[in-house]
Amino acid sequence: MKTRAVLELADVKRIAAAAEAEALANGWAVTIAIADEGGHLLWLQRLDGAPAVSAQIAPAKAHTAALGRRESKVYEDVINGGRVSFLSAPGLAGLLEGGVPILVEGQCIGAVGVSGVKSTEDAQIAKAGIAAL
Template sequence: MKAQSVLEAADVKTIAAAAEAEALQNHWAVTIAVVDAGGHLLHLQRLDGAPPISAHIAPAKAHTAALGRRESKIYEDLINAGRYSFLSAPAIEGMLEGGVPILKDGQCLGAVGVSGVKSSEDAQIARAGIAAIGL
């Protein structure tokens, strides 16, 4: 039997605060979502000025990254390359760049999803959050 690390409330707060700081530093109005390994929402924050739809997209990106244990951009790239069948994949909704898994020792602890600016900037914010816990 394996032991697995899990995100604790303090980790989620640290990730969220660092992601928010990255967004504010760049003057980006986004929504930030943090989920556990099962894709269940642990944190959601829509910054002032972020589009309302981003509150739906950010958790979907995080959910997709957690369940797939890879960045959500991979699915976007597959679809853009012509693998349209991924549009029908069950339980995967956020197939856009901006969902980044939280990985430790080869295990997925959860993910961060961000929506509201360019997809590459969304991913930058997510990675800044994850870096704050040393991963």
């Protein structure tokens, strides 16, 4: 039997605070979602001025990154590369850049999804949050 890390509420709050700080430092109004390793939502934070739709997109990106154990950008690249049949993958809706898995010793323990600005900026915010761990 293996022992592995898990996200605790204190970890989630630390990630959220660092992601929020990155967004605010750049003047970006976004929604930040944090999911556990199964893609289940642990945290949702919509900053003032963030588009309403971002509250749907950010959790989907986090869900996809957690289940796939890789950045959601990988799936966007696959689709943009011509494999549009991947759009029918069951249970995956956040197939856009901005979902980043949280990896500890090679194991995925959750993911951060961000939506509201350019996808590269969404990913930047997610990575800043994860770096707080």
